[in-house]
């Protein structure tokens with residue numbers, strides 16, 4: 001670094017008491033000139049210093065920018081997998097490396113499993129990322145590991161077997177398909193009346209395969225987020241590949257994949273764009289790794305056949321209302337934790353419940369419990385089930401929605 005030039009000496013005024021007034025005046029004049037000269041010299045030096053200060057400030061700014069760039073380029077993107085007592089488990093994108101890292105207590109408070117974060121070389125979490133994507137991700141329901149298991153589903157043994165074969169096997173035994181030389185089914189379509197357990201099936205398979213369950217309702221894709229549908233579909237698949245193994249579950253697929261109508265409203269165009277995006281994501285599905293896609297509909301007749309072509313939703317599984325054995329099993333499942341009177345005959349109740357869906361049977365059990373509570377009993381009797389059935393039938397006749405009890 002160059003040294004700063006030394007400052008000029010301060011001018012001194014030496015007045016001798018023996019001086020004549022003329023000599024004094026002369027000395028004062030000389031002193032004044034000297035002061036003016038030093039002042040000019042100092043002003044020049046100050047100008048120089050200002051110039052140097054400006055160029056040094058520029059240099060500092062430049063270095064700060066470079067430093068900032070170096071810092072940002074060394075951050076990696078990761079997803080928070082789990083918050084544990086020992087720290088936070090993050091999975092780095094790209095290499096899928098999982099690490100346990102520590103975060104500051106304040107950051108920990110705002111972190112949730114599934115958040116996208118920026119981590120540095122030593123895996124320290126530096127930032128929580130992308131609120132915009134997160135806002136859009138709110139349209140999706142993400143469960144790291146749903147709690148539904150196959151045992152919780154009544155009367156769908158055949159459907160469970162088919163779903164396991166079409167979804168579970170390719171996830172767990174991808175190698176086997178490769179060796180035999182066939183492609184596993186691309187997408188599975190569950191179709192049948194409302195409340196028959198389609199969502200439960202999808203959740204159970206995610207649970208069984210330790211896959212993340214990502215649900216999106218077709219109706220939300222096009223109703224809530226007009227103009228966003230196609231982008232949401234892209235996000236959905238992107239999120240799935242970040243969180244793989246993952247099961248994508250698109251409920252009410254008919255909302256985006258209904259047969260084309262003649263009308264050409266802007267809403268239709270939006271639906272069309274969303275569906276095209278879904279099809280193109282599915283067509284590029286082969287290289288997507290451990291992601292399986294399940295869709296569900298209550299309106300199979302309305303579907304555009306384009307989505308059922310090979311390589312798309314090419315495995316159809318019908319999920320009907322339960323038969324009498326199924327109904328009995330569903331009642332058993334939903335009354336398992338209930339305090340039932342020994343007289344309660346679930347078989348007889350199942351026989352009388354012809355045409356009821358799984359969801360309606362679940363409501364029946366809860367309503368029966370409510371009747372016992374109203375009567376200040378802790379045991380649920382056969383009569384409570386009958387009263388509950390009457391109430392549900394009346395509600396159905398009057399068109400009001402039965403309460404959904406999950």
Ligand SMILES: Nc1ncnc2c1ncn2[C@@H]1O[C@H](COP(=O)(O)OP(=O)(O)OP(=O)(O)O)[C@@H](O)[C@H]1O
Pocket residue numbers: 152153154155156193194195196197198199200201251296297298330333357358359360362405406
């Ligand atoms: N087969 C079943 N076994 C046990 N419970 C069931 C069954 N089917 C439905 N239920 C009960 O009904 C609730 C709703 O079921 P689910 O959401 O899986 O139906 P769904 O077929 O996906 O309905 P929707 O078509 O209306 O979306 C479940 O949470 C469960 O309590």
